[in-house]
Structures are given as structure tokens and as C-alpha cells.
């Protein structure tokens with residue numbers, strides 16, 4: 001059963017399965033919660049339940065329908081014609097009838113070509129079609145507006161799952177037309193077990209799980225040995241940069257760009273820094289260190305938490321880091 005792959009989300013799965021078995025599942029669902037907690041797995045489990053030939057309403061993962069729903073073509077597009085994925089940059093400019101590739105957002109062209117043209121005709125093979133929108137907050141205003149009417153009055157044979165880790169950035173009009181389903185951060189223990197299940201050494205898995213904020217995706221990045229070494233180096237650099245001359249500060253913060261990957265890296269670094277600083281603080285206090293040193297450690301700890309909070313609010317990564325560390329350098 002594909003739903004069995006989604007771990008640690010009893011409330012979300014309970015709502016989906018109750019809706020499915022009663023035949024009253026809302027036609028437009030909004031899966032929200034951090035990255036790496038099972039939204040994607042749950043969306044494709046639902047796709048299986050919809051297109052399964054052997055166990056409709058549940059999914060078997062083995063029949064032709066399920067295999068095509070879970071299988072991917074060369075470009076990462078599902079093989080099943082009735083399992084449709086909308087995602088920024090997934091389709092070429094030719095497929096979307098555009099003159100340039102999609103870079104900054106999910107364009108109105110994608111919504112028109114991939115969604116609206118399809119929903120106008122019945123599904124190809126399955127009784128229903130499912131449209132899965134990854135990072136729905138990346139829809140341009142035009143794209144969101146183009147989708148609104150279909151979300152409001154969907155064709156009888158079409159279901160939507162919109163996914164987002166940044167609920168606050170989704171247009172209120174989209175939110176109001178979808179049924180929210182919350183995916184909570186996973187417990188550290190579960191993240192650890194999932195990593196161990198994927199062959200990661202127990203000690204490394206435990207440490208990564210502790211820093212990952214309940215996300216398997218973040219934990220996997222943190223558990224990568226090369227990344228761990230890099231992080232230790234980055235933590236030391238940031239610690240030194242606090243209170244250092246401006247040039248050194250700028251050098252330490254200039255390594256971070258503003259991509260999704262930079263965010264994951266910086267989040268790991270900041271969480272590691274928070275733990276390092278908390279340990280250091282305890283050591284300083286217990287050893288009766290001078291107040292100035294205790295104060296500096298305390299400020300670094302607070303600064304790491306500040307930047308983390310800014311990242312959660314989707315601030316520009318380099319600017320948030322630079323601004324916070326600059327303020328910190330003045331304090332120390």
C-alpha cells in the first residue's frame with residue numbers, strides 16, 4: 001500500500017483515507033508543512049489510489065496503473081497520462097509554447113498548457129485525473145488567477161493536490177479554495193530510523209536527525225560526510241567572523257547564495273552553530289569565564305537563532321546573514 005510509505009503523519013493520512021473510503025474527498029487539497037516530511041509521498045500515494053486498476057481507492061503499487069503513476073520518464077514527468085505534475089521549470093519552453101524557459105515562477109503558460117487544456121477533456125486511462133502542484137507558492141499571480149476558476153468549479157473527473165512548505169506565501173484566494181491538510185515535522189527518533197533504514201551509520205543518523213528540524217530531506221543533507229565536514233568549517237568561520245574586521249565578516253557570509261540549496265546548507269550550519277554555542281556557553285559559565293566571553297557566546301547564539309527565524313520567513317539568505325552578523329560584530 002503506497003500510503004504505508006508515509007511515516008509519522010497519522011492525522012494527514014487519516015483525513016485522506018477517511019475521505020477516500022467515504023467517496024467524499026475534497027477535490028482540491030492543500031498539503032502544507034516543511035520539506036522532507038512526506039507531502040510528496042502522500043500525493044503520489046493518492047495518485048495510486050486514484051489510478052489503481054487492482055485496488056481502486058487504495059492503490060497496490062504493482063498494477064500497470066500504479067507503476068505508471070510512480071514511474072518517471074526521462075524528464076522526471078510521471079509516465080501515467082492522468083497523473084500530471086506542475087512545477088517550476090519542469091517543462092521545456094517548446095512544451096509550454098514559450099519563447100524562454102521558465103526560471104522565476106510557475107508561469108501562466110504552464111497552467112494553460114499543462115492544466116487547463118487537459119481538464120477540458122476527459123482523463124485518458126483512469127476514471128479520474130490528479131494534478132499535483134509542487135511548490136504551489138511559486139505560481140505567478142497570473143498563473144494562480146488562471147487556476148482559480150478551475151479550483152472553484154472543478155471538472156468532475158479532476159482532483160488537485162497543491163503542495164507548499166511556505167503557506168504564508170500562497171495567495172489567499174488559492175488558500176480559500178483548497179482544503180488544507182497539515183504535514184507536521186517528524187520526530188527526531190523517526191527521522192533517525194528513516195536514515196538508518198537507508199544505510200546511514202547510527203551515530204551520524206542520530207546527530208543529523210537532531211539538527212534537521214523534523215525533515216528527512218534536511219537530515220539526509222546533513223548526514224552526508226562531505227557536507228558535515230564543510231559545516232564544521234562553516235560554523236568555525238562564522239564564529240570567528242563575529243567581532244572580526246568587516247572584510248573577514250563579508251568573506252564568511254559571501255559563500256551563501258539565495259537558492260533553495262543554500263537555504264538547506266545555511267539552516268544546517270546555523271543549527272550546528274546553535275548547538276556548538278549552547279555547549280560553549282555552558283562550559284564558559286561552569287568554568288567561571290570572564291563575562292565578556294560569556295556575553296559574546298550568548299550573542300552568537302542569539303544571532304544564529306535570528307537568522308534561522310529570518311530564513312523561515314523567507315528572507316534573502318545573504319542579506320539576512322550579513323545584516324545579523326554585522327549587528328553582532330558591533331555588539332561584541
Ligand SMILES: [Zn+2]
Nearest residue numbers: 052060063066
Ligand atoms: Zn495498483
